[in-house]
Amino acid sequence: MLIPHEHIGTDEAGKGDCFGPLVIAGVFVEPGDVAKLQEMGVTDSKKISDAKIKRLAAKLRLYFNHRYNLVFINPEKYNELYTKIANLNKLLAWGHARVIENLLQKVNCEYAIIDKFGQEKFIEQALMKQGRQIKLIQIPRAEQDLAVAAASILARDVFLTKLEELSEKYGLTIPKGCNERVKDIGRQLVVKYGQEEMGKIAKLHFKTTQEIMG
DNA sequence: GAGAGGACGAAGTGCATAGC
DNA sequence: GCTATGCACTTCGTCCTCTC
DSSP states (O other): OOOOSSEEEEEEESTTOSBSOEEEEEEEEOTTHHHHHHHHTOOOGGGSOHHHHHHHHHHHHHHHTTSEEEEEEOHHHHHHHHHHHOOHHHHHHHHHHHHHHHHHTTOOOSEEEEEOOSOHHHHHHHOOTTGGGSEEEEETTGGGSHHHHHHHHHHHHHHHHHHHHHHHHHTSOOOSSSSHHHHHHHHHHHHHHOGGGGGGTBOTTSHHHHHHTO
16 A cells, blocks of 8 residues: 555554553654654564663654644543443544644644554544544554554653553562463462552453453 | 354463574 | 663454364
8 A cells, every 4th residue: 555655653552461551642743854764763563672662752742742642541540431332443543633633733744653453443533623634544554654663652752651650559560471470470369459549440340350350 | 143263363471592 | 860672471353274
């Protein structure tokens, strides 16, 4: 598929992590940005270490200034939304749509590239008046696109920062992902703070969280 | 129509290898 | 020694197809 020169790219972080928020970011890229992004070393955030993510995100925030947007859904809000929506892809679509809407208030753009995570109609339905004017291109492995890659870095950076803040607040190093260490830390948190507090830290519908809470 | 299973999307970790 | 990269494997989820 031919990628348009000027477009918005969006991506999310925290979707597969038991603890921490869900963060969705969007970046508006113009033809002149491509060389600069390549020079910075922008690529899919999964291929970059956490330390480098932070350095790159700082550069990207400076470079893009008003041409990026972030939607941050803390675990409490995430659980509330999931209870209402009961479909992760619809929840993601809602987040991506908000990012696109917010960006369209600052820039003029005809196209948005989004990673394929569900049916296109989810995002089309979630877009409001302004967003309906944009053409959505939903493709698998969209992070190969520089705008999507930049968005993935910005989203990941916020996710990591929020996870660090949670670690500080609860006095335990809260891990990423969904593994045995996550379960171990989760059980410690339940003992220390009670099950009710898990709704403010973790994604309650995950099987891992259910296991932690018994 | 409902349920099961496979495919595919996201994320993570761990290990081996290569280059500086 | 440190960092980057690639691969295999794990977890989570949804969607689609097939079978009953």
